[in-house]
Amino acid sequence: MPKHALAELIERALAGEVRAAARLMTALESDPVAVPDIMRAIYPRAGKAHVIGVTGPPGAGKSSLVDKLAAALRKQGKSIGIVAVDPSSPFTGGAILGDRIRMQDRFSDAGVFIRSMASRGQPGGLAKASQNVVALMAAIGKDVVLVETVGVGQEEIDVIRVADTTIVVMVPGLGDAIQTMKAGLLEVADVFVVNKADREGADRLFKDLNLMVHTGMQESKWPPPVLKTVATESQGIDEVLEKAAEHLAFVRRSGEYEERRRQAATVEIDAILRERLLRTVIHRVPAFDRYAGEVGRREYDPYTAVDRILHESGLA
Amino acid sequence: MDGHDRGAKVVARLLRDAGFEVIYTGLYQTPESVVTTALQEDADAVGISVLSAAHKHIFAETARIMRENHMEEVVLFGGGIIPPSDIPWLEQQGVRKIFLPGASGPEIVAFLKQAVAEARAR
Numbered sequence: 423m424p425k426h427a428l429a430e431l432i433e434r435a436l437a438g439e440v441r442a443a444a445r446l447m448t449a450l451e452s453d454p455v456a457v458p459d460i461m462r463a464i465y466p467r468a469g470k471a472h473v474i475g476v477t478g479p480p481g482a483g484k485s486s487l488v489d490k491l492a493a494a495l496r497k498q499g500k501s502i503g504i505v506a507v508d509p510s511s512p513f514t515g516g517a518i519l520g521d522r523i524r525m526q527d528r529f530s531d532a533g534v535f536i537r538s539m540a541s542r543g544q545p546g547g548l549a550k551a552s553q554n555v556v557a558l559m560a561a562i563g564k565d566v567v568l569v570e571t572v573g574v575g576q577e578e579i580d581v582i583r584v585a586d587t588t589i590v591v592m593v594p595g596l597g598d599a600i601q602t603m604k605a606g607l608l609e610v611a612d613v614f615v616v617n618k619a620d621r622e623g624a625d626r627l628f629k630d631l632n633l634m635v636h637t638g639m640q641e642s643k644w645p646p647p648v649l650k651t652v653a654t655e656s657q658g659i660d661e662v663l664e665k666a667a668e669h670l671a672f673v674r675r676s677g678e679y680e681e682r683r684r685q686a687a688t689v690e691i692d693a694i695l696r697e698r699l700l701r702t703v704i705h706r707v708p709a710f711d712r713y714a715g716e717v718g719r720r721e722y723d724p725y726t727a728v729d730r731i732l733h734e735s736g737l738a
Numbered sequence: 739m740d741g742h743d744r745g746a747k748v749v750a751r752l753l754r755d756a757g758f759e760v761i762y763t764g765l766y767q768t769p770e771s772v773v774t775t776a777l778q779e780d781a782d783a784v785g786i787s788v789l790s791a792a793h794k795h796i797f798a799e800t801a802r803i804m805r806e807n808h809m810e811e812v813v814l815f816g817g818g819i820i821p822p823s824d825i826p827w828l829e830q831q832g833v834r835k836i837f838l839p840g841a842s843g844p845e846i847v848a849f850l851k852q853a854v855a856e857a858r859a860r
Contacts, residue, residue: 441807444780535778540759 423449423456432463435562440535443562447537450554461554464561471503471560474666475569475585477607482591483617486653487662488570492534494659500566503559504536507552507571507581535559549580550693556584582610583686586679587669589613589662592631594623608634611646612669615662619650644672699737706735745817746787749846756847769799776804776812782854783813793820793828801832811857813850817841 423431428449434442449456474491476484485506492502537559539552552569559567571581582588590611614635616628631648647665651658673679704710713727732738743765750760761779763772776784784804788796793816801814817837820828825836835849 440777441780441809444778448780532774536775537778538759538761 423453425459428456428459429463432460435558436464436467438562440532443535443558444537446558447555450558451539451551457554461557464558467561468557469560471564471567472587472666472670473556473560473567473569473585475571475582475588475610476591477571477579477582477588477610478591478615478617479593479596480572481596482593483653484570484572484591487589487591487615487617487651487659488568490653490656490659491568491663493656494663495566496533500533501564502534503556503562503564503567504534505539505552505555505559505567505569506536507539507569535562535564549583550690552581553584553690579607579610580689583689586673586682587612587666589615589666591615591617592627593618594621594627611635612644613662613665614646614648615658616648616650617653619658620652620655624650644669644676644678703731703735703737707731709734743787745789746785749785749787749817752843752846753850756851758850769796769803772800773803773807773809776809777807781812782857783815783850786814786816788816788818788820791819793818794824797828797833798831805832811860813853813857815850815853 431442431445431449435446446460450460476488476491478484488504488506492504495502537555539555552571556567556569569581569585588610590607590613592614593616614631616624616631618624619628628648628650635646635648649658649661649665651662653659670679673682710731713731716722717724717727729738747762750762753760761775761781763775772784772786775781784800786796786800797814797816804810804812804814813834814832815835815837816833817839820836820838822838828836834853837846
């Protein structure tokens with residue numbers, strides 16, 4: 423995209439035009455040249471929204487919960503962005519993004535901007551692109567941005583790191599609370615939700631989670647509450663929002679908010695720096711492939727290859 | 739758009755396997771909600787399945803709202819139980835292509851790939 427067209431698009435998006443914002447989101451996903459310009463323009467405005475991550479195993483009811491949270495937030499007069507992340511097929515790169523099916527009521531509401539994103543099988547790419555789309559949602563003035571992703575795998579956990587408050591959704595019948603620990607969800611949860619709480623096994627899961635969450639807690643830290651919902655019946659939704667707001671107030675007071683922002687920024691800068699450095703090195707060392715060939719034939723080892731590449735690039 | 743979605747699901751799956759990213763909206767959409775979705779998702783194409791005999795109204799209304807939003811380069815296509823004699827009228831309203839029952843998968847994929855490529859080039 424030419425620079426002046428991009429600048430105009432950014433201006434229109436920041437003025438509230440949905441189409442322009444949607445185009446910028448596409449650029450953030452697929453146009454690496456445009457990304458730095460977009461981020462430079464929007465980043466200073468992106469700090470105001472409350473970013474709430476919603477994660478959990480497939481079928482836990484994340485989309486339904488997000489839909490009902492959005493409805494309740496709309497009643498409070500807040501504007502909402504929803505970023506729904508779905509996996510791509512690793513075989514064809516195609517994807518069916520179906521989170522909107524559970525968000526029917528939100529379609530015709532201009533105060534809710536829903537964007538679906540596919541992982542496209544690029545490792546690390548999804549976390550960066552979705553972080554940037556979340557920043558754009560905040561910059562165009564959304565009060566709350568809800569980020570929804572399946573809570574399996576490192577990439578999905580990385581997606582959720584951008585959130586100020588993370589809600590982990592569990593349901594009875596998908597294995598016990600230990601599964602949450604295995605998936606690394608215990609560490610990221612600020613609020614636990616036992617959804618489909620009218621089902622058998624919900625009380626057991628509720629007790630298990632409470633026990634696990636409150637074992638070994640440090641006193642100065644936010645104790646993640648465990649809540650029960652039946653999202654499809656809109657039960658327990660207000661309490662989830664209350665606790666999410668309480669969590670934000672708590673971490674702002676305790677200084678953890680800034681610490682989290684700093685950590686998230688570290689990860690972001692780290693990722694961008696790695697990519698830039700690699701690109702610079704590849705650009706400066708035209709014989710990059712030759713080293714791979716030589717190491718492949720076991721003429722020497724990969725560490726020696728990196729020494730030589732760095733030496734040749736002038737970086738070390 | 740109505741109470742039947744098997745055809746739409748089959749097409750969604752087909753397009754996914756051809757490398758498209760498909761936003762599947764589910765049943766009972768309105769022309770307004772379909773266009774809102776296409777706008778927010780920055781879609782290249784909008785596909786609608788109609789089996790309720792309301793195809794004239796639905797396609798014309800969707801095309802009208804798309805024009806209102808200056809979405810001229812977004813490809814509008816569809817399928818369902820539609821009398822072939824209605825197709826010329828639908829095309830006049832801005833529908834690029836109607837697939838009738840029996841249309842083959844490769845046919846739909848080939849049409850969409852070409853139509854999207856042309857629209858992007860403009």
